[in-house]
Amino acid sequence: MKPEDLSPEQQQALEAATFRRLLAHLDSRKDVQNIDLMNLAGFCRNCLSKWYVAAAEEGDIQLDYESVRARVYGMPYPEWKDKYQLEATSAQLNSFQQIMDKKD
Template structure:
């Protein structure tokens, strides 16, 4: 693997994160529950990780501000425009995923 200096590595990771946010923004039809089922993370998780990264650096970033960065708009606005109710199939798949995680942990 190519090694980069720390600043370059950080810039590359930041660019990849921005691209991920752009990709999610371009695919608003992909619901958070779909992401949770397939990848075990969602837009809200990204928001929490962003908030935690700020906190690790002694910076203040509240959850609503972090979600606005990830969603590209206030969460309540995004939710009203793009979030759909979870289907029974999605809920069942999510519960199965959670049960699978729980069984692996024990």
């Protein structure tokens, strides 16, 4: 079977399961900093939170961003930040700036 052969319900269920697995994977890799994700993949946990809120809005659902961010981080963001977020190194910041400069 190919993905295009799935019913809309099957596709939605698989996409939801994939998203939950992505969140679980990110939760298990708290050592991976958001700036690392941004530099390597062009998105981070905060991006996922914003996409989640945007998808809800497309369905006329209003979600609180901080609540969504807690869902993505597995805890309130300030708590995650205090426990796991490190100060970005100059090399990380330089890489990020180069990526941003290429976008302009």
